[in-house]
Amino acid sequence: xxxxxxxxxxxxxxxxxxxxxxxxxxxxxxxxxxxxxxxxxxxxxxxxxxxxxxxxxxxxxxxxxxxxxxxxxxxxxxxxxxxxxxxxxxxxxxxxxxxxxxxxxxxxxxxxxxxxxxxxxxxxxxxxxxxxxxxxxxxxxxxxxxxxxxxxxxxxxxxxxxxxxxxxxxxxxxxxxxxxxxxxxxxxxxxxxxxxxxxxxxxxxxxxxxxxxxxxxxxxxxxxxxxxxxxxxxxxxxxxxxxxxxxxxxxxxxxxxxxxxxxxxxxxxxxxxxxxxxxxxxxxxxxxxxxxxxxxxxxxxxxxxxxxxxxxxxxxxxxxxxxxxxxxxxxxxxxxxxxxxxxxxxxxxxxxxxxxxxxxxxxxxxxxxxxxxxxxxxxxxxxxxxxxxxxxxxxxxxxxxxxxxxxxxxxxxxxxxxxxxxxxxxxxxxxxxxxxxxxxxxxxxxxxxxxxxxxxxxxxxxxxxxxxxxxxxxxxxxxxxxxxx
Ligand code: GLU
Numbered sequence: 210x211x212x213x214x215x216x217x218x219x220x221x222x223x224x225x226x227x228x229x230x231x232x233x234x235x236x237x238x239x240x241x242x243x244x245x246x247x248x249x250x251x252x253x254x255x256x257x258x259x260x261x262x263x264x265x266x267x268x269x270x271x272x273x274x275x276x277x278x279x280x281x282x283x284x285x286x287x288x289x290x291x292x293x294x295x296x297x298x299x300x301x302x303x304x305x306x307x308x309x310x311x312x313x314x315x316x317x318x319x320x321x322x323x324x325x326x327x328x329x330x331x332x333x334x335x336x337x338x339x340x341x342x343x344x345x346x347x348x349x350x351x352x353x354x355x356x357x358x359x360x361x362x363x364x365x366x367x368x369x370x371x372x373x374x375x376x377x378x379x380x381x382x383x384x385x386x387x388x389x390x391x392x393x394x395x396x397x398x399x400x401x402x403x404x405x406x407x408x409x410x411x412x413x414x415x416x417x418x419x420x421x422x423x424x425x426x427x428x429x430x431x432x433x434x435x436x437x438x439x440x441x442x443x444x445x446x447x448x449x450x451x452x453x454x455x456x457x458x459x460x461x462x463x464x465x466x467x468x469x470x471x472x473x474x475x476x477x478x479x480x481x482x483x484x485x486x487x488x489x490x491x492x493x494x495x496x497x498x499x500x501x502x503x504x505x506x507x508x509x510x511x512x513x514x515x516x517x518x519x520x521x522x523x524x525x526x527x528x529x530x531x532x533x534x535x536x537x538x539x540x541x542x543x544x545x546x547x548x549x550x551x552x553x554x555x556x557x558x559x560x561x562x563x564x565x566x567x568x569x570x571x572x573x574x575x576x577x578x579x580x581x582x583x584x585x586x587x588x589x590x591x592x593x594x595x596x597x598x599x600x601x602x603x604x605x606x607x608x609x610x611x612x613x614x615x616x617x618x619x620x621x622x623x624x625x626x627x628x629x630x631x632x633x634x635x636x637x638x639x640x641x642x643x644x645x646x647x648x649x650x651x652x653x654x655x656x657x658x659x660x661x662x663x664x665x666x667x668x669x670x671x672x673x674x675x676x677x678x679x680x681x682x683x684x685x686x687x688x689x690x691x692x693x694x
Pocket of ligand 1 (some may be wrong): 230231232264421434435436439
């Protein structure tokens with residue numbers, strides 16, 4: 210058992226340093242964003258630093274601009290790294306694994322020299338065949354340690370013959386690796402369940418479980434929040450920490466994010482937008498997204514769901530899977546939009562309106578009034594387009610319920626009276642329109658629903674919407690009179 214990992218870190222003595230270490234193989238996914246966000250919140254809560262570094266060793270899968278896109282999307286969320294490849298600290302640089310190969314090489318040599326790692330000349334075909342044999346025999350597949358005890362001469366001869374090799378860690382027998390996970394509590398693994406794993410591939414590039422240890426140590430990382438898929442990697446990493454005589458960080462493995470059917474979010478699941486950039490493009494607010502994502506794994510005190518970054522503490526991290534609840538996301542966004550000034554919300558909506566409609570005949574005041582009418586109900590910027598469609602179309606398409614409602618025999622008279630009222634208006638203002646509605650109530654003897662609903666359906670085509678007088682005012686006299694028949 211590793212004594213040192215159980216040692217409590219003293220947060221008062223040690224500066225907290227956390228990291229987010231994506232592979233630049235794609236854009237910022239909500240899973241990655243959540244990991245970054247918890248590391249960031251933890252660092253800020255403890256006055257520490259949040260480091261962004263890159264695991265770019267899977268060269269084939271790296272995408273053009275992957276690093277920049279990750280950083281840009283994090284910045285949009287308000288997560289600005291204290292250190293990154295773009296703002297490095299010399300004592301920790303470089304921040305991209307492919308620029309750190311010399312650093313890994315040095316430790317690999319040390320492990321080889323100390324007999325803690327060894328060269329393995331088995332071919333992929335041999336390994337595959339062995340794997341198959343073990344599966345058929347019903348045993349857990351594990352490297353058969355064929356090269357573990359080659360003599361120095363055998364190794365030298367194979368190398369001289371140019372046989373490619375990987376480097377494997379000599380996994381200690383009969384050891385328990387245990388640690389206190391910040392989220393899951395006490396976790397333990399048996400070394401006998403872990404085969405001698407590859408630390409350096411045949412192309413000389415280190416594997417994730419190996420390089421991450423060297424990075425975490427040399428960058429003085431104190432705490433690590435990461436996805437639960439890395440829980441079973443942790444004992445492998447602890448072995449390397451132990452062999453090199455280093456202290457492992459304190460880990461917290463975050464639960465899965467699941468969809469509304471409680472299934473693990475897969476990148477192919479199209480029911481949910483999975484990339485942060487998509488939310489940005491649809492006009493979600495970054496601080497609302499930040500709030501929502503923090504709820505994917507943490508619950509604030511009491512029933513409260515809207516909180517500030519300062520209110521976060523790592524004491525209420527959830528152990529059960531976090532459901533990506535789209536209704537909650539729109540609710541949180543709506544709460545943040547309501548708090549924004551009208552000016553901000555107009556700025557948020559304008560690009561979507563411009564793209565969808567011809568605004569050339571509309572005044573600034575009209576656009577402001579339009580957005581103001583929907584300010585309280587809006588969940589995200591792009592939603593404005595469907596909400597305001599009725600102001601831009603000539604044809605109203607009533608749904609069945611509205612059509613049915615309009616069959617009431619009192620309605621034609623109510624509409625006629627209202628139309629006459631409006632025709633007489635000199636100034637088509639919200640207040641005057643409101644007065645016309647009142648006058649119609651008296652003259653047509655229509656009350657409540659039988660007053661408002663016909664007027665709303667006839668003018669806007671829908672049964673529920675924002676303030677009626679405001680909507681009629683925005684539609685303009687000409688359009689309203691023509692809709693009233
Ligand atoms: N590149 C790894 C990932 O994105 C990082 C794992 C870690 O944080 O240790 O999952």
